[in-house]
Amino acid sequence: MEPVNKPFRTGPLTVNTIMLLVIAALVPGTVIHIYLTGWGGLANLLVAAAAAMLFEYIVCVLRNKPVRETMGDHSALLTGLLIGLCLPPLVNLWIPIIAAAIAILLAKHIYGGLGNNIFNPAMVGYAAVLVSFPRDLSLWPTLPQSFDFGIIQTINIIANGGLVEYTHWDSLTGATTLDTARTSTGTAGQHITIGLERWTNIAFLCGGAVLLRLRLINWHIPVSLLATLSLCALIEQAINPNAAGLSVHLLAGATMLGAFFIATDPVSAAAGNTGRLIYGAGIGLLIWLIRTFGGYPDAVAFAVLLMNCTVPVLDYLEPWRWRK
């Protein structure tokens, strides 16, 4: 007769339910994303998610972990989906696979698996392919691309190297809102309109609100992130009226996805409330800095990864003592 060393209670939530709820909250944004990006976007999601789960399975077997329980937490699925949501449609088939491999193998399991990773796995995978294949990843077809290409054609394109290989279709691609914002800064009189991606962002915002309502994420990170980003954008606009305005920063690119689904990944975010506020503010500031002065059109991945580095310090300083 042994005293139990394992927990015997089942709390109201398990990791598995949390992940499933987060995935469910992603659904509306994802649907709009697919509507905008067509078969190409759907292919990204499917390939990335399948690859992530496959790699997770392989690692489970290699690490002698119970496959059903480890896979059952659905975190690999979520990582794959986040990668898929970041990639432009019609990229080379291998890009999502490589991103998923880096995310699951390097960013997650090398550190010891879910709970021990320092960096957000999805963002590590995305950032790795972003710096490795800059041309592929900067080619966004004009949205909505919807389902202009049929399934067969899409498969053909992605299996043969993606849109980059089809230079004669250059006319199809267009500058994303953030691209326009970046290149247009300083050109007087040019008005930047936000593309249809605003609907994706709004959908992610709604999904995030649901997560907040269910108390699956804390308000600190998204609120401080969005507040800092807005503040920076407003100051910038006050100085230079032609700069990308508040709405561009908030509703273009991956802002909302980042604020509610990526920055709030609890494993790689700060744990205390003060730490969370600083962490969110740091990401907001970095997004604005990289978008405004950096060489990449979108900045969420790098901002999140950079702030991930600060988490050990933020946690170490917890509990914060403002006054001695």
Add this chain to the structure above:
Amino acid sequence: MNTRATKSIRSYQARVDRALRPATPITTRELPPTLQYRIAPGSRHNIVVNTDEHVHTGQTLVAAIADGPASIHAGSSGTITCKQTDSEGHTTIEIATDGYDSRRFKQAIGDKFRSMSSVQLQQLFHHNGLVGLGGACFPVAGKIAALESKPASVLLVNAVECDPAILCDRALLLEQASAAIRGIGIAAHACNAQKVIIAIKNDEPAIHTAVQNALEKNPVENSSICKVAADYPVGYERYLFASASEIPVPENTHPTALGLISFNVATCIAIAQLIDRGEPLFSRVTTVHKPTTGAIQNLHIRFGTPLNHLVQGSDTTLQSVAYSGLITENLPSRRTATISPASNCVILNPEATTQNDCIRCGLCADVCPASLQPQQLLTHSEPLDAKQLARHQLDRCIECGCCDTVCPSGIPLTRTFQQAMQAIHQQTLQIQAAERAKQRFAARQNRLERQSAESQAKLARKQAALTQRTKQSTPSADPRKQLLESALRRRSKKPKTDNTPPPP
């Protein structure tokens, strides 16, 4: 306590409550073949029985020690075997029960208790094994003595069983409310309480009625019933004082220092049984859960009953046991293989769930009634980092188990903290011991130095006296000295050989 915590735990509690709410009557089990009492090592025990001695139910096995543990009494008549120390230095007293359960109690006191003083009653309680039955097992007499014979301003009767799985106090109140009220009256007399508050949960009308009826029949002076919100961990003494008597007890202050004292209902019933029947404390009501069969029982069991005995009869064997309710958990030191006064609830063969790594979701921090950061405490508990743990105020953890309950990764946080606290306590003890040893060494060194200095001074004084005396007396006065001096002179005149060292 923050509201989110309350909500989260409350919804969980409601779920569990619905499943467990059906009233569970108190049943008695037949006596086990042996009862075992494990006596902790140390000189603070005074075992008064010998091997092969025959004892009656209720006879003293281990005598009480003033300001120390209360006495321990035989749970059944039978033959004693004392097993000497095991690996941890415990002594086990075993009673082979004879099946007669022949009782020989001291004479009941009855209403004469009113003429007894508080000190006399404390003596009586202490020598009849009365300890708190709420889970902490603190001797009742010790608790009253901590009031330092000042009258208690409030006697709080804790009838708030906030853990959803622990049902024994509830059953006791429903079935033995009058005994409880009787005990409350005696306890109030023993601590000269100016005010008696009986705290019950606000969602249990049946208990309220039972207590009220009993109070009407047998009124206790200055008593009132207070209904408190049934949010876990309201039964925690400090919180209960705050919510029921509206007297906040600051941390680091023991309630008794403020003239506040609290007893569990089961303890009050034990007091009543002692006064009215002369029965010492050797049994309790324990809630026993058997998740494998889904059975929940409130069993009236003798202390020392091996837990194995509780699964006998069913086709399972006892493989594992959780010493806890669904949220609370007993201290590691109270996880014994037998029923002890602390066993308010045991879960036999619980279904273990898997444990994953912490995903730092922060749910535990949201429910912590002490506003701690359990996930940070966890990080610093393994490996143990006492400095960081102190920074994160581990000492404020009340071991309530709320954090475990919500943890999606199924991490036994509370247990980890209990172990960390124990380890830190050990470390402090070691440091203190080292410090004491150092001081002892320094004192010894000092003493030796002082002694040698003294003896040297003494010597110097003697020598000085001697020289004085020599100076006073003439050299020729002492013939022996003259002889010696002449011999020395002769010797120095001798020619030196080569190998003799030169004079210094």
